[in-house]
Amino acid sequence: MVTMTPNTDSTPTSPIAAIHPALASALEAKGYSQLxxxxLAMTNEEYREADxxxxxxxxxxxxxxxGIAIASTLLGSxxxxxxxxAPLGLIIAPTRELAIxxxxxxxxxxAATQIxxxxxxGGMDIRNERRAxxxxxxxVVGTPGRLRDHITRRALDLSAIRAVVLDEADEMLDLGFRDDLEFILGAAPEDRRTLLFSATVRRGIAELAKTVQKDAVRVATTASTEQHADIEYQLxxxxxDEREHAIINTLLDSDSxxxxxxxxxxxxxxxxxARLVNRGFAAVSLSGEMAQSERSNALQSMRDGRARVCVATDxxxxxxxxxxxxxxxxxDxxxxxxxxxxxSGRxxxxxxxxxxxxxxxxxRRGAAQRVLTMAQLTATVRAAPGIAEIEAHYRQRIxxxxxxxxxxxxxxxxxxxELLDRVGPERIAAAFLRQQMAAHPVPEELSPLPAEALQIRSSGRVRRSGEERAPSREPRGPDMQGGVWFTISLGRKQRADPKFLLPMICNAGGVTRRDVGAIRIDDTETRFEISADKAASYAEQIEQPGSLEKGIRITPAGEMRPMPRQGKPKFRPDGSKPPRKHKAPAVDRGKPSKHKSRKPKRPA
Known part of the structure; x- marks a missing residue:
């Protein structure tokens, strides 16, 4: 594989001149004066026929x-x-939205080529696709699973394919599409061009490239240490327990x-x-469980301005x-x-x-700084906007x-x-101010953080001679004494995970992670421990409407009994293991018994 890093200067003398004439007119009509x-890298003559x-x-x-890269391959002169x-080109994308x-x-x-x-x-009517x-x-543009279905049913013939593009190749590997990709590419001619586009080129992508490409040219269009100049990062x-409040205030303080x-x-x-909609935001959601029509409607409402906030999974x-x-x-x-x-690239x-x-x-500050460091990004550390800051922003907008x-x-x-004469400018201004302020959602109250928490910390600190070591953090989990057990109606079958359950448990009862002890995940439910001093208030809080999502329940479980496993309990009620029972010594200490269950002989 040849690695080439093209000149990233985006202002060549005439960038459109190097593009296939059929595409140049469309780009000029769109206002593409710069690439x-x-x-710009795809206009390089050296890449014209290469993988x-x-x-x-x-x-x-x-x-x-x-599109620029495959134009000459598909059209020729x-x-x-x-x-x-029969199709001449194939584009494979990981998701429906990206393919569309x-x-x-x-x-x-x-447009000018009459293509x-x-x-x-997936998610669309397969009969309409077959007729097309x-x-x-x-x-042809598609997702791996649906393309494989059409090939298997002999509805899609790839025998004339000249170029295949894998868009977001790293994401397709993460989603487990490698087998589908190899099947699809195996149905295409061996002399095709194969182009892999990926945000990152890690080991899996390099291995896939060796499998499906021939002497591919590696094109890196940005230096690995370069931060996206158009994105400002804030930590x-x-x-x-105030994460959702901070999200609401961030949205209110933004002019986006x-x-x-x-x-x-x-x-x-x-x-x-649901929380944002209840607070007056025009919000929609986007997740994998939604039908294609619901996802399309959500995206369209964002595009035409009916919704301002989209909450989505990766x-x-x-x-x-x-x-x-x-x-x-x-x-998260x-x-x-x-x-x-x-x-962030959205x-x-x-x-x-x-x-x-x-x-x-x-x-979680340390984890956040580690992720930023690995991504080679610099972020400004700040506190969430408070009520006074947001209301001042409201007044400035007014x-x-x-x-x-x-x-x-x-x-x-x-x-x-007439209004000025009968009401007066002060009362008119006051009425306008109240009307405008009432139109904005009320911001959430946030607890102030100490000033030193917002200072940038070094990665390590040397303890001075004679300086006492800072006390260790208070233990939590199985060592919690006198905790009260509760049950939440989520278990392994619902893919319950401590990282997901812990914030839900804390938010439902108004406690912090320090107040939660051991968490025991069963098949259909999870038992968790709340510290004794917070148990009573926690039990009251979970009874309040809206404390949990619909269909999820938290109930007191009393003292935890050990789960039966192979007939013997492995845990005490406090979560610790019972002491191991010592077996009676064998009569002959020099030759231990081969049968552990055999009882020692009684002395005569």
Whole structure:
């Protein structure tokens, strides 16, 4: 594999001149006077017939880039496609939304070529897709599972394929599509071009490239140490039980017209969406369990401005491009740098500025800084906006709106004069202020953090000679004394996990993680321990309506009894193991008995 790093200067003398003439007119009509680094790299004559392994930042214009890359392969010297007998090109994407977005983008890129594009994605009517393939298509865009179905049913013929593009290849591997990809590519001619586009090129991608490509050229369009210049990163520290309050206040304090909030699980998406809607936000959700029509409606409401906030899981939001998205909030801390970069790449696209906010509980600050360091990103540490800060922001918006208002026209002048005469300017201004303030949701009250918590810490600290060691943290978990046991109706069958359950347990009863002891996950339920001094108030809090999501229950369990496993209990009620019973010694100490269950002989 040859590695090449092209010049990332995005202002060549005439960037459009090197593009296939059939596409150049469409790009000029769209106002493309400059190309992004990845798009510019695809105009290189050295790459024209080569297999490519391309790494580029999310939101860098990859769809237009691989459209430029495959144009000459599909069209040759012609400016228009002929009859659509069998597909000439294939684009594979990990999700339905990304596949549909790619199809829309390539529609205008190849508009002058009279191209016919067919989409094959899960969740859509397979009969309509089959009829579209029968009518003929020059280019097919689809997801791995659905493409494999069409090939297996002999509805999709890849014998004439000249170029295959794998978009977001790293995500397809993460979703377990490797077998499908190898099956699909095995049905295509061996002399095809294969282009892999990925935000990161880790070991799995390199191995896939060796399997499906021939002498691929490695194209890195951005330096690995370069931070996306159009995205401002903020690390927002909050107290452990005030994470949702901080999300609400961040949305209220922002002037963004469109925001995307990321959560780890579907349950967290449902819960946070319901919370935001109850607070007056125009919010929609996006998760894998939703039907395709629901997902399409949610995205359309974001595009046309009916919704301002979209709460989504990582997979559901992969590859979507929302216009004017200038705020990304990580409600749950990303577990790795790849996830952080993919999430954040939804904003700061195509030259637009964006803000990425990581909502980080105090005890997770170290983990957040490690993820940022691994992603080679720099973030500003700040506290969540408070009530006074948000209300000051509201007033500034009101002043700006009043100052930018036009003078009354002829039809309004008489009534304005009457209002001034009968009511007076002060009362009119007061009425306007109250009306505007009432239209905004009330911000949440947040506990202030100490000033030293917001200071940037070094990665390590040397203890001075004679300095006492700081006391260790108070133990928690099985060592909790006198704790009270509760039961929550989620277990292994619901994929319950301590990382997911702990925030839910704390939020439901208004306690912190320090107040939660051992957690025991069973098949259909989970038992957990609450400290004795908080148990009574916790029991009262969980009885309040709205403390938990619909269908989930928490009830007192009393003292925990050991779970039967192979006939013998392994834990005491306090969670500790009982002492091991010592067997009576054998009569002959020099030759231990081979049968452990044999009783020693009694002495005569």
């Amino acid at each position: 992004t680094p990845v798009q 490519l392994l391309v790494s580029a930042q999310t939101g860098s214009g990859k769809t237009v880039a691989f 012609a400016e228009r496609f002929g009859a659509a007998d 977005q790619v199809q829309r983008e390539l529609d205008w890129v190849f 016919r594009i067919a989409t094959c994605v 393939l029968e009518r003929g298509a020059h280019l 927002m520290l909050v107290r452990r 017209t469109s925001a995307l909030v990321f959560c780890h699980t579907r349950e967290a998406v449902r819960h946070l969406t 997979v559901a939001a992969r590859g979507i491009d929302l216009p004017h998205l200038d705020l990304v909030i990580h409600a 801390l990303p577990s790795n740098p790849e996830t952080l970069l993919h999430r 904003t700061g696209r195509a030259g637009r500025k964006g803000v990425c906010v990581l909502i980080v509980p105090e005890n 002043l700006d709106a009043a100052a930018s208002a036009e003078k009354p026209d002829e039809q309004e002048a008489d009534f304005v004069a």
